[in-house]
Amino acid sequence: xxxxxxIPGFATLSIHAGAKPDPTTGARATPIYQTTSFVFDDVDxxxxxxxxxAFGNIYTRIGNPTCAVLEERVAALEGGTAGLAIASGHAxxxxxxHALMMPGDEFIASxxxxxxxxxxFNHSYKNFGWNVVWxxxxxxxxxxxxxxxxxKAIFIESLANPGGIVTDIEAIATVARxxxxxxxxxxxxxxxxxCKPIDxxxxxxxxxxxxxLGGHGNSIGGMIVDAxxxxxxxxxxxxxxxxxxxxxxxxxLHETFGxxxxxxxxxVLGLRDLGPALSPFNAFLILTGIETLSLRMQxxxxxALAVAEWLSQRPEVAWVSxxxxxxxxxxxxxxxxxxxxxxxxxxxxxxxxxxxxxxxxSNVKLFSHLANIGDTRSLIIHPASTTHRQLSxxxxxxxxxxPDVVRLSIGLEDRNDIVxxxxxxxxx
Amino acid sequence: MNHDSYPDSYIRxxxxxxxxxxxxxxxxxxxxxxxxxxxxxxxxxxxVIPVNPGxxxxxxxxxxxxxxxxxxxxxxxxxxxxxxxxxxxxxVQKAISLKPRPQxxxxxxxxxxxxAAALAEANGMKVVMNRCPKIExxxxxxxxxxxxxxxxxxxxxxxxxxxxxxxxxxxTHDTVxxxxxxxxxxxxxxx
Ligand SMILES: Cc1ncc(COP(=O)(O)O)c(C=O)c1O
Numbered sequence: 001x002x003x004x005x006x007i008p009g010f011a012t013l014s015i016h017a018g019a020k021p022d023p024t025t026g027a028r029a030t031p032i033y034q035t036t037s038f039v040f041d042d043v044d045x046x047x048x049x050x051x052x053x054a055f056g057n058i059y060t061r062i063g064n065p066t067c068a069v070l071e072e073r074v075a076a077l078e079g080g081t082a083g084l085a086i087a088s089g090h091a092x093x094x095x096x097x098h099a100l101m102m103p104g105d106e107f108i109a110s111x112x113x114x115x116x117x118x119x120x121f122n123h124s125y126k127n128f129g130w131n132v133v134w135x136x137x138x139x140x141x142x143x144x145x146x147x148x149x150x151x152k153a154i155f156i157e158s159l160a161n162p163g164g165i166v167t168d169i170e171a172i173a174t175v176a177r178x179x180x181x182x183x184x185x186x187x188x189x190x191x192x193x194x195c196k197p198i199d200x201x202x203x204x205x206x207x208x209x210x211x212x213l214g215g216h217g218n219s220i221g222g223m224i225v226d227a228x229x230x231x232x233x234x235x236x237x238x239x240x241x242x243x244x245x246x247x248x249x250x251x252x253l254h255e256t257f258g259x260x261x262x263x264x265x266x267x268v269l270g271l272r273d274l275g276p277a278l279s280p281f282n283a284f285l286i287l288t289g290i291e292t293l294s295l296r297m298q299x300x301x302x303x304a305l306a307v308a309e310w311l312s313q314r315p316e317v318a319w320v321s322x323x324x325x326x327x328x329x330x331x332x333x334x335x336x337x338x339x340x341x342x343x344x345x346x347x348x349x350x351x352x353x354x355x356x357x358x359x360x361x362s363n364v365k366l367f368s369h370l371a372n373i374g375d376t377r378s379l380i381i382h383p384a385s386t387t388h389r390q391l392s393x394x395x396x397x398x399x400x401x402x403p404d405v406v407r408l409s410i411g412l413e414d415r416n417d418i419v420x421x422x423x424x425x426x427x428x
Numbered sequence: 429m430n431h432d433s434y435p436d437s438y439i440r441x442x443x444x445x446x447x448x449x450x451x452x453x454x455x456x457x458x459x460x461x462x463x464x465x466x467x468x469x470x471x472x473x474x475x476v477i478p479v480n481p482g483x484x485x486x487x488x489x490x491x492x493x494x495x496x497x498x499x500x501x502x503x504x505x506x507x508x509x510x511x512x513x514x515x516x517x518x519x520v521q522k523a524i525s526l527k528p529r530p531q532x533x534x535x536x537x538x539x540x541x542x543x544a545a546a547l548a549e550a551n552g553m554k555v556v557m558n559r560c561p562k563i564e565x566x567x568x569x570x571x572x573x574x575x576x577x578x579x580x581x582x583x584x585x586x587x588x589x590x591x592x593x594x595x596x597x598x599x600t601h602d603t604v605x606x607x608x609x610x611x612x613x614x615x616x617x618x619x
Contacts, residue, residue: 007605008582017578020570021586023597028584041595049595053464054471055571056595063575071576082577244459251459258537258560260577267575 010077010193011294018072019287032284033065052248052256052268062272066280070287074213074223075263077192077290078205081228082263085221085283087276089188089208090120092222093155095270096184096204099240099262100152103129107153107181108146110137110172114161115387115399117186121155137167140175147179152237154181158197159189159338161373162383162400162407163345164321166333173201180237182230188212189345189373193297194338203230204262211374212344215289215296219282224266228259240265296376296412301341303418304410310419311348316356316426318349318404344410345373347400354403357382361406363425366417378411378418431545431557436581436605439564442532442554444599446505447475449561450497450530452519453510454478456488461536462510465562466491471596472565477504497522506532508561509539516541524551536560569597580605 008016019030038057040046048054057063071083086092101107109121111134121132135142137156154176156167169185176183182203187195191212197205207213209221232241232254241261244250247269254261271277289296301324308322323334324342334342350356360382361369367380371387381387383401396402410418429438449469455462456478467489469476477500478488484495494500497507497519507523507530509516516535523530524547533548535541535557545555566572567579570587581603590596 012582016582016584018573020573020583023570023587023589026586038595045595048467048471051458053467054595055566055574057574065574068574068576072573072578075576075578076580080578082575084576249459256461256464258563263576 013076014073014293015291017076018069030066030069030284030287033060033280035064035280036060052251052264060280061275061277062267064277064280064283066287067278067283070209070221070278070283070290071223073287073290074192074207074209075225077293078187078225079192079196079198079227080205080225082226082260084224084226084263084266084271085209085278086224086271087222087278088220089186089206089210089222090116091274091276092206092208092224093117093120093186094124095266095274095276096206096224097125097130097153098128098270098274099265100182100238101128101130102239104131104150105129105152106131106133106148106150107155108133108135108143108151109154110135110156110160110167112137112160112165112167112400113155113157113186114188115401117157118399137165137172140168140171143172143175144178147175147181151179151181153184154179155184155186157186157189158195159323159343159345161189161345162347162405163189163343164323164328164330164347166323166330166337166342168333169195169197169200169202169337176203177201180235189343190338191293191297193294194301194340194343198225198227198229200337201229203227209286210372212297212300213290213293213374214286215293215374215376216285217372217375217377219285221278221282221286224263226260226263226266228262230262232261240269245269298340299412300344300410303412303415304344304346304408305341306415307408307410307418307422308346308348311422314426316351318351320346320348322346345407347405347407349402349404350406351404354384357404357406358385359428360425361385363428364421365424366413366421367408367425373407373409375409376412378413378421379409381407383407429545429549429555431540431542431555434556434559436568436603438554439556439559440568440599442506442534442556443561443565443568446532448477448502448504449474449506449508450477450479450494450500450504451508451510452479452497453515454480454483454488454493455510456480456483456486456493461560465508465510465536465560468562469565473590477502497526503528504530506530506534509533509535511539513539513541516544517547520544520548523553524548529553532556534559534561537563565599568603569599571595571597 075083185197185202205225207223323330388401481495583603585601
């Protein structure tokens with residue numbers, strides 16, 4: 001194949017996509033453009049930038065060259081048309097919904113989601129008049145039944161936090177297509193190294209970059225990726241995209257920006273007006289993390305499988321929920337959607353219940369007891385005594401945070417050391 | 429030429445050779461895509477001549493608007509068609525009869541007419557369909573990367589600024605293609 005037509009592989013894109021040598025200094029690593037604002041060439045250039053007639057930099061709340069490298073990098077890895085970097089994974093979700101929903105509208109969400117997202121959808125969104133309707137990813141018909149004329153989107157996680165759940169993206173994409181609404185997939189736990197939701201019909205991908213993409217537990221960040229697949233003008237249901245915008249002298253964003261109009265709408269209507277911009281310094285740290293994503297993610301998965309297998313043989317352990325285990329309920333879906341590995345976040349149950357959970361997190365010496373996932377370090381949490389403490393016992397069980405449940409995020413340490421720490425903590 | 433996907437080298441070759449572009453279906457309204465493209469390409473050093481019978485004789489950004497291609501009193505390198513796909517064939521027929529004959533027919537994003545393309549190619553012209561020259565210029569110069577768009581190019585070579593301020597870049601540095609966005613194809617398959 002001619003060199004010009006070769007398509008680079010995932011590891012190459014992880015290092016190079018978006019990161020060209022700086023045009024003025026020649027700097028090869030991506031510079032941290034730690035500046036609020038950018039000078040205009042002249043008055044006419046300023047007018048073109050503000051009118052969205054020219055590509056360029058104005059003010060870091062709207063865009064920044066370091067953040068832009070991160071945007072292009074993640075968009076390229078996901079196979080999307082454009083990205084929008086944002087202050088956190090939660091901010092990504094708000095800005096996506098802001099572009100799609102009007103007060104009184106509904107969206108359907110999988111009830112197997114990160115607990116923080118369940119809170120955001122159930123409570124915070126009420127103030128905007130955005131109504132969530134929950135569906136069960138283990139029964140696709142619940143998504144079909146939830147569709148109403150007010151439905152504007154469907155939201156799922158590919159691998160769902162607290163882990164151990166693989167969502168049937170393609171089946172839910174079919175429901176979304178029939179309903180004429182975009183499918184949003186939170187791909188935080190899988191990362192594009194393990195799964196590319198756009199290949200299965202996702203129209204929008206969101207990330208908490210805080211986790212495996214950044215990968216080193218040092219920066220909060222989020223990302224919105226536009227797949228470029230959704231026709232925003234067909235049913236005229238999305239006024240942010242298909243109607244003339246008074247903010248931009250009557251411009252119609254879908255008509256003007258074609259298959260990356262959604263990312264532009266999130267930037268010039270969402271990020272610009274709501275304001276959750278990512279710091280360029282965080283963008284730099286996350287970019288550096290992404291350069292080693294393929295190496296790290298594979299090691300995360302290999303370590304996690306070894307730990308899950310080891311735990312499932314232990315007398316103290318009642319059950320292990322990891323789709324990479326041969327007899328797991330999600331094993332078939334895992335082989336389809338995450339063939340290289342089932343991620344590094346999963347839960348298991350202790351026969352000793354609540355007290356055994358508290359004892360385990362107190363006894364570990366290498367694992368860190370904290371509320372994050374996706375770090376180089378191995379992490380542990382006992383949800384019943386921490387994140388889910390305020391719920392009743394029945395609610396805890398429903399949320400997958402029963403008294404016996406422990407969640408792990410397996411890091412990149414030597415496998416023997418990870419297992420040894422769990423062993424001493426279980427038997428101490 | 430396969431009109432479903434173009435090698436970057438083909439598009440870069442066109443944008444690096446043409447100097448004078450006639451824009452058929454130009455709108456003088458500032459919020460219309462054709463106006464954006466018109467202004468952007470002029471700022472990148474192209475001579476762009478607007479064509480629209482409804483506005484013939486007017487001047488927009490210092491350029492006179494012509495009613496039709498044969499009215500333009502100077503040689504044209506490329507005809508950019510901002511019209512519905514059905515209207516592309518008569519525009520191509522007119523372009524072919526120009527002397528000298530333009531080297532390139534370019535149909536905007538969403539505009540595709542295979543009959544018109546075949547006719548232009550049979551007459552020795554290069555054809556691009558369903559693409560926007562502003563987006564393609566932005567992609568290959570890396571300018572579009574500033575707004576988070578996947579330029580689908582990788583390079584270890586520094587881009588050259590156009591000299592008029594730092595926020596305008598040229599097309600002289602070479603790139604390799606950086607991964608696919610199958611998006612347009614997927615969109616076409618989705619009902
Ligand atoms: C799957 C998932 N989505 C979204 C978020 C929220 O991301 P952030 O903490 O960056 O706002 C998290 C955080 O734990 C998560 O695990």
